[in-house]
Amino acid sequence: MAYILATGGLGFIGSHTCLELLALGHEIIIVDSLINSSKETLNKINEVLEFRGISAINRILFKKGDIRDLVFLKSVFQEALVNNKKIEAVVHFAGLKSVSDSILAPINYWDVNLSGTINLLNLMDKYNCRKIIFSSSATIYKPINSKLIKENSDLNPINTYGNTKLAIEKLLYDIYKNGSTKWAIVNLRYFNPVGADRSGLIGENYNINSNNLFPILIKVANRKLDSLPVFGNDWPTKDGTCVRDYIHITDLAIAHAKALNNVLQKNKEFLNLNIGTGRGFSVLEVIKKFKEVNDCDIPFHFLPRRNGDAPFVVADNSLANTFLKWEAKKSLKEMCLDAWRWGRHKTKSSI
Numbered sequence: 001m002a003y004i005l006a007t008g009g010l011g012f013i014g015s016h017t018c019l020e021l022l023a024l025g026h027e028i029i030i031v032d033s034l035i036n037s038s039k040e041t042l043n044k045i046n047e048v049l050e051f052r053g054i055s056a057i058n059r060i061l062f063k064k065g066d067i068r069d070l071v072f073l074k075s076v077f078q079e080a081l082v083n084n085k086k087i088e089a090v091v092h093f094a095g096l097k098s099v100s101d102s103i104l105a106p107i108n109y110w111d112v113n114l115s116g117t118i119n120l121l122n123l124m125d126k127y128n129c130r131k132i133i134f135s136s137s138a139t140i141y142k143p144i145n146s147k148l149i150k151e152n153s154d155l156n157p158i159n160t161y162g163n164t165k166l167a168i169e170k171l172l173y174d175i176y177k178n179g180s181t182k183w184a185i186v187n188l189r190y191f192n193p194v195g196a197d198r199s200g201l202i203g204e205n206y207n208i209n210s211n212n213l214f215p216i217l218i219k220v221a222n223r224k225l226d227s228l229p230v231f232g233n234d235w236p237t238k239d240g241t242c243v244r245d246y247i248h249i250t251d252l253a254i255a256h257a258k259a260l261n262n263v264l265q266k267n268k269e270f271l272n273l274n275i276g277t278g279r280g281f282s283v284l285e286v287i288k289k290f291k292e293v294n295d296c297d298i299p300f301h302f303l304p305r306r307n308g309d310a311p312f313v314v315a316d317n318s319l320a321n322t323f324l325k326w327e328a329k330k331s332l333k334e335m336c337l338d339a340w341r342w343g344r345h346k347t348k349s350s351i
């Protein structure tokens with residue numbers, strides 16, 4: 001079992017991944033500024049594990065801090081070393097992820113996402129920890145209308161958020177290809193992660209500005225919003241609404257565990273892997289399934305197309321199947337059930 005640093009490990013994808021890594025027996029240091037998460041998630045991770053009959057109390061350490069703070073981040077690597085526990089690999093989730101916010105605050109997005117990553121990589125190099133799994137995104141691809149997206153499809157992000165993700169991938173490629181040290185790097189390009197752990201104890205922090213489909217669905221189901229706006233019904237798709245590759249967060253977490261095994265076994269490697277299900281569902285199909293399985297009402301209305309949307313974004317995930325021996329197992333039904341099990345308790349908070 002390995003000693004792992006998870007930056008942003010209390011966020012949506014980080015918390016579910018830490019849960020699965022702890023369940024497998026790994027030991028983790030979580031670094032998180034809590035800018036979009038809460039320390040309570042740490043207790044919840046332990047609770048879910050206890051429920052599964054696993055104790056992780058001595059295998060999880062939390063350090064509150066910002067990855068842009070070099071002194072703080074260095075102390076994390078140094079403390080591990082002093083305790084004879086060298087950090088073997090990093091799972092790097094920490095970052096900002098809202099497309100709309102990134103357009104409003106580009107400097108902040110470049111600073112957090114890129115400067116934070118450069119700090120991290122500098123310290124990893126200094127402390128001889130050169131294995132990393134990076135949270136990349138399907139947002140870096142150039143939109144194509146109907147074909148499955150492959151890792152070698154054209155890249156062309158159209159917003160600041162996407163630009164920061166692509167820049168980090170390029171930076172990672174440079175340090176893999178050039179320089180005198182060997183790195184093992186896996187960029188996981190997530191498609192549309194949704195749902196929650198089936199315990200309902202951890203999930204996504206739906207903040208007030210979340211404008212992704214599932215947070216809005218939850219808001220409507222919780223009657224915090226009268227009707228769901230569907231952006232466009234004239235797209236060249238099966239029913240005129242956009243098609244996406246929604247992936248259950250637990251499947252995504254398990255993909256990280258497999259990617260981690262992969263980098264732990266390699267000295268020099270660079271992989272870009274699409275992480276999706278390979279299946280696409282339209283907005284109307286998602287609404288229908290959510291209503292059906294949760295027995296709730298989801299009124300909706302059509303609005304014009306949303307700026308920046310593409311009609312069809314679905315992964316060809318055969319490379320991940322080959323390299324990680326991984327494939328997504330959970331259905332859209334489970335995504336809707338689990339998202340609501342988590343989201344229905346959010347009636348009193350912002351959602």
Ligand code: NAD
Pocket residue numbers: 007008009010011012013014031032033034035036037065066067068092093094095096097112116135136137138189190191192193205
């Ligand atoms: P999230 O906001 O839930 O988690 C990110 C975590 O990082 C949060 O806990 C936040 O507090 C922390 N954080 C942010 N800035 C930090 C900093 N400077 N220092 C330390 N901690 C910091 O987001 P998520 O959905 O879990 O996404 C995780 C990663 O995956 C992000 O890098 C995101 O860009 C990427 N990603 C997310 C999606 C998605 O749809 N959720 C899709 C593709 C890629």
Ligand code: WQD
Pocket residue numbers: 097099136137138139191192193211212213214216228229230231232242243244283306309313
């Ligand atoms: C899904 C579909 C909307 C809200 C985003 C980021 C991407 C990645 C995942 C981080 C689209 C439609 C939505 C609503 C709607 N994140 N929709 N009404 O845009 O595919 O991807 O999240 O890396 O970078 O761009 O996800 O959930 O916003 O939208 O009709 O109120 O739902 O038009 O077709 P998207 P989404």
